[in-house]
Amino acid sequence: MSNLLQPQEADWYEASARERVAGLLDPKSFAEFLGPEQHAMSPHLAQFDLTGAFDDGIVVGRGRLDGQEVFVAAQEGRFLGGAFGEVHGAKLVGLLRAARDGAKRGGPLAVLLLLDTGGVRLQEANAGELAISEIIRAIVEVRSAGIPVLALVGGRAGAFGGGGIITACCSRIVVSEHARVSVSGPEVIETNKGVEEFDSKDRALVWRVCGARTRYLTGGADRYVKGRIQDFREAAIALIPYAPPFELATLKAEQRRLAERLQRFGDCHDAPEIWRKAGLPQPERIAEITDDTFLAIQRPKGADHDAR
Amino acid sequence: MEQFQVRGTVERRAVGHRHQAITGVNASGNLEVLVERALPEHECLVDVSTAVTGFRGIWEAVIQEFFARSSPGGLRFSINDGGARPDTVTLRLMQSVRLMETEA
Amino acid sequence: MTLDEVLASLFPSGHAVERGPSGTLHGTAKVEGQGEAAIVGIVGGTPLGVDGAILLAGHVLSVVEAGGRAPIVVLVDTSSQNMARRDELLGLNEYLAHLAKSLALAAVHGHRTVSVLFGHAAAGAFIATALSSQSLVALPGAEPSVMDLPSISRVTKLPLEDLTELAKSTPIFAPGVEPLFAIGAVAETWAADEPFASRLAALLRQPVATSDLRDRIGLERKGRLLAQQIAERVATEAAAHAWR
């Protein structure tokens, strides 16, 4: 007897990087590059008395999404917080460069980044940081070659630090309620600026500031989904045809969009202040309501855009 | 950090035809197991790399018990451990053998 | 070095650089034998927040929109990203990404982009400014850092002395120009006794690489031994199958 859940029915947040990939893509279509059997592991962790991971915390490869070839990379948020190290980062760089080079020969349809990361891996901070910069540059090259890059965020590590920046470099962003997308983590801000600035223990506050609902309503994410892998899959399929091109007009529109956000909401310190200004109903309740109720909310003007 | 190998001889070849599988995550209190069909059919081997030192005796007991319980002949296991308890190690090893029975 | 000293040494034929809000600056300057360059920057050790990032990106996009191929020089003496609840609430990640993308777009449009680091830069601000140009130059006094050693010590629970000792044998985690040069992040370091103007002119005369070579440079400098090889192995496996 098998009690196994169908992979796409599974919950994104609970799933491992590999389970997410398996459920996101068409069944049994995934082929991994530089798989765990090749032991491409970080050589830098042992000096910190840490054991590594056979895939250095990121799964990269190709597969089919709704019948079409795509590249996919998935970070494992539970291994060292999904953080970028030398090997981890280089695997993603290699994947993106392959997508860029493949563009001339017609593939892939898109690159899907399943981000789940606290940012740079401290034990190899310089290599991780530079890898992030290389990834950003590679994303730009892939997008310039006409291939959309999608960020899917809904894991326990969120997308922090360079991971938050990478997210916003993508053509389209899909989030579920668990997602937090930010640069400085709440703990980091609290450590540096004090608990008055940011009480990282106040989970509700953390989600109001960094969470998916705030990102979605302000235009920092394009699609908000319920938490099943299936939901991410459907959103990715739906969004790929609508990815904005990487060109001057897009960035000029993003410049206007972000400047306008700053102008309208620049004096706000908590999400409900923004919702009130944006004229949303019951601003204090937005964090509380169920996903269905939330999804029924009309997004504020400008939150739905091609300016990314 | 500590690294060691545990070898065993078992009665039966592990079921299935899959070449390799991986399960679990190297996180605090957890571990990842990479399993490969790479040995003669009555042999098995576990390579352990663990963040916590001083528990080699328990590891060996857990692994030998697993060999006896699951008879994973022909399989080579590689473990990256983040300080998992014996029960979690057993569960992962059993899961990895089950994965080798399934289609890739 | 002060900003004025840096400007004077880089652009002895003169410049028109204005200070803006949030530690930003922008303007133009004459580069030896190269015509006019666009200048943007964040200086004074100012943390890079939403306000600064949007201004800088706006300047960069104006240069792109104006057309031509003027080089863009990014002067950097910042801090880390602005650590504030408000900035994060407003989506700092988008603002920093927007700046990084704008610099990348400028390069796509044929503008040679050079970051000149003469003070601090850390974490997300380092990514969005110094690391987002085609070439990063470190001047005397440059203090790039991804993560400071005390923070690494706190999180990894490794004593500071051990970390300091460890940092001597690997460039992989410690702050400073040297390790970042070794891994390929910093393209060139210019010493104070050299005229920056001629170094800049020489840099701008070099042919532009068509792709990101920093991993290859890191390998050549023996500071980052795996990245290039790993990326290539992935790309090779990826290329091994025909599309559709």
Place this chain on the structure above:
Amino acid sequence: MMDWQKQRSERDARLDAGSRHASGKMVAPESAKALFEAVIRPGDRVCLEGDNQKQADFLAEVLAGVDRSRVHDLHIVQSGIVLQAHLDLFERGIARKLDFSYSGPQGAAIARALAAGKIELGAIHTYIELFARYFMDLTPHVALIAAVQADRDGNLYTGPNTEDTPTIVEATAFKSGIVVAQVNEVVDQVSRVDIPGDRVDFIIKSDQPFYVEPLFTRDPASITENQILMAMMAIKGIYGEYGVRRLNHGIGFPTAAIELLLPTYGEQLGLKGKVATHWALNPHPTLIPAIESGWVEQIHSFGGEVGMEDYISARSDVYFTGHDGTLRSNRLICQTAGLYACDMFIGSTLQIDLAGNSSTVTEGRIAGFGGAPNMGSDVHGRRHPTAAWLKAGREASDGQTTLIRGRKLVVQILETFGEKMKPNFVETLDSVAMAEELKFDLAPVMIYGDDVSHIVTEEGIANLLLCRGPAEREQAIRGVAGFTDVGRARDRKAVEALQQRGVIRRSEDLGIDPLAATRQLLAAHSIEDLVTWSGGLYQPPSKFRNW
């Protein structure tokens, strides 16, 4: 002539002294101290209401602050010693003697106070025992209780957390004692009468609502895969096997896992409607998915649970509610239901020995008992049969065929190792050493080994009903004790033989796929999922919010 009315006269005198600080039954909070000094006499037995959930915390603070030249040497008779103020009573010499049930968070402080001679301990009871003794030899002279509302006649509405209050008041009021209530609000008409006004002598409105601990809220996010594996084994190998319909669950994570697996794994096994339909249980939030999936017919509760109020009111077919719509709980009655009308208790413990005795006493902590020992004991007075009870009895009967007495299923579910690799299986319980040190007549045992029918660990299920003799029992226990010293010292052959006989059943014997033991199988992964299941009716306390 004999005076047969001394207690009544005494009560009148106390009431008279107290009434000087009252207006009718109403006493201002600032007069509470004076009231206590007037109505409480040295040496009195006092029940200062407090259990593992609700606390008459304002009255506790006041009592801890009385003039000890006037009030001293009290004998505290209450189910929970939980607040700092409770211990202050002994530190300050206001109280001397103690009979109680549960201490939970104050377990270490109680052990220290006992060792220091600050507390003269009567006994550590199970709840029903202590309540029973209220009507025998520990009847309170004064009861200090907590309620949500009072009217001017003294009628009380306790809210969902009725808990011990009716029992305490019954014993005190009908034996000429004095009853003082702290209330959150004074109203013209109470929502419902939980305690009739003629049993209540004084009312004090406190500034803050009385404290209630959300003790029964378990965050699904903390459930581990091994707990899920154990839960699967329990559902298939015990719930399904015995067809257990009437039961009680402990508060640990393994039983929370069971609750969350009923609508998924239990459904796959086709057990819906066949098991787990009637419960003696607090309003566990983790049972919401099973209730919403139609598994549960009814639940009677010992107490309430913070945040569950609206959900309970909206599900009155399942819960016991008053005509006002809110939960009516009652600890004594629910304990009795658990004792006599449940076919199974399943709960976790911190330590278990080779005979199956278990204890939550760990080094330097006396956590007391709570409800588990009543639930987790086979009551020999039971007469009505059920299939589960009879099957368990037959298994234990060793071939006897006539007049077989049924057996309650008493299941201990625990991982072989606890936190920091502390073995949960031991040769000797810590409580034995503690009892020697503190010169107790009896070492505190949570559940006696001879009451235990099954032990479930990640290694499998040991069915102790099928064991013949202590040696076999010991090997059965060692056989599921994993890699603890106790487990490693097992007799391999004996354990294999037990497995052959089905005394020990491992996951593979039960046909459970270890690959299925993932968190994905849980019906809810987080507190937030529970809120979603409840349609927004469940409102968790902020400390459980993480979104």
